[in-house]
Amino acid sequence: MSETVLKVEGVTKVYTLGKRNVHALSNLNLQVKKGEFVAIMGPSGSGKTTLLNILGCIDKPTSGKVILDNVGVADLPEAELYKIRRNKIGFVFQSFNLLPYLNARENVELPMENNGKSKNERQSKAKELLAMVGLSGREEHRPQRLSAGEQQRVAIARALANDPAIILADEPTGNLDNKNKQEIVKLLANLNLTQGTTIILVTHDGQVASRTERILFLSDGKITREKNGLHLANKLMCPNCGNKLPTTEAKCPNCGSISNIKEPSNSLFEEEVAED
């Protein structure tokens, strides 16, 4: 088994609306392994965003434990939490949330700014990440000169800047047209396959969710159902023990045997796009 990167135990979140208490999350349990690509689905008001905010350390649970990369974050003070957000979490937002007065490269550099990296290191890393999301040559463009899909790519590159343990994407395709939606999901799937990036994606779009490997259904603040997604088929299996190989590492983390790494297939997405 791969190591667990995120563990949520009995998390409850209660909002007070006037005199009424609203249970956004009630006694929720969840585990995500390193290298997993997980979708959380649910109708509006099911607690998706609340869960993601708690996982992203920008909101705190009323009770329960959240263990991220072996650190219990639920009780950490703000003075510590921002470091967790900076170093362990990469956020991708529905409306991209790029700073309009900074160009693509500068936006990607932002999370690295307070991390002790030199200017040159930051710049080359930003360029590298932008190339990875397919934006080579557009580094110096400001967001208003980029398409919606390109802006979300910049946001994904920004989320990867500090090599986080987990990427949290809140409706990352919500503001995109169909073509761009497919592109972004493909990009995330590829990152998951080639870089081993752990991704949790919140969406109410079944098509998007189906592209992940594991789909969690959220209803009334609880995970009510779980099913496998199409992405699972893209994952490599260890020829020796049949375990999923989460990264491009040649060594199976389970049995230690050397495997032949196959290039991940993108055919799935291409088919899907063609289907529409």
Place this chain on the structure above:
Amino acid sequence: MGVLSRAYRNISRRKIRALLVILALSFSMSILISIPAGITANQTATQNLTVNLSETIARTEASINQALTQIECSLTPSFEGFGFSPPPSGNFQRPENIADNFMPGQFGGGRVPGQFGGGPFGGRGNVAMNETLYTDIKSISGVAAVVPILEVSQGENQTIEMFGRSFTRMVPNYIIEGIPLTSLVDSYPILPTNITAGRNLQPGDSGVVLLSENNTRFFNAGVGDKIEILGQTFEVVGVYGSTGVSDVMTLYMNLTDAQTVTNNVGYITSLLVFTNDSSSVSDVAAALNSLHPELNVVTAQQRLDQLNDMRERYTAELQNAQTTLSQTQATALQEIVVVVAATSLIVLFVMLYTVRERTKEIGTLKAIGFSNRNILSQFVLEGIMLSAVAGVVGIAIGTIAAPFISSILIPTVNPIGNVVLRVGTGITPAVNVVTVDPQLMLMTFGASILLGMLGSLYPAWRASKIRPAEAMRYE
């Protein structure tokens, strides 16, 4: 991409707003720099006034004390009050036998305000007296010496328009003082004592003059040079220094020379009578009065009394000036408080608006790992940057417009650049230009940074406390 350039880009993003804010702030800053400049000018003016007056009084007192045995006789009141309010032009008596080529105003009316007369004792008589009529004074018991003096002003008539009427007065270029150059000048304090170049006049001198420093500029001549006075050539043998603040315009020469050159042979304008000792002064003065009732007789003691009156008046005026100054300072302080508050409030509201407008950005930055401190410093820096730019602009405006701005805000500063302290009629000594010195510029710049920080601290603190989860919902 540092926090500094981000702050700069954010400000330059909304150019019109930034411009308006900077304009408003720089207006405040220009006021902030002008008020202290005006106050400093006021203070300097008052200080100058104080120094001038106290120096003059002390000097006059010392001279009078040196010559307690002296009595001055002339046909006009000889103590003209230190040159306060010049006698109106034409108000002079002109005996029939005075030569016709005398310009009106040559006798009398020739005092420049603040000039303190021709000599250290204030103005002497300016009305011509027939020398031969007063030879009997020497025979009064107790009189040690009688020194006849001729004082004639040379200058130009100047017409001043004031209150819709025109006044003519003579503005002297120099004043000729004829002194009998006999052994008397060695025994009595008649000639100036502080010779700065060449030598003093000596008994027997003729065709030579002793100039004041002011005279050397007018004649453009020094020791050894020849100058022309009313068509006659004189050699400059010495220059005496002005002892106080006033530029003495009097040049000294032999009485006979003076009488000849001014066409006043046989005439004098005053007599200095010296008694044997100071105790006999009042007896001699009484005898003088009865012998020549037409003469105005002033003793040194009377002068001292007059001086004391004068001193009281000056002290009152100075007190007035000080009161005005402290009132002005109080007003200025209130104005500064208002400006400081206004500046901080402008920054406060602008930054509050900015923070509100950028809630989502702040949420994003926090979500991607910016600390509260990062956010706080970002917004404080933007506030400082705005007001620092405004500070520079304001200092530039203030440096040019300080006299005008301070004249509006401080009642005793006039816009021509001078400070006018209304101290007694006729006194014009207290002028000082409102200037902005580098130290004040630096202080104002510092203040602009401080106010920017002050004004943006609360908005920035609020920004830092924004909870990212809530900010995300804010569209």
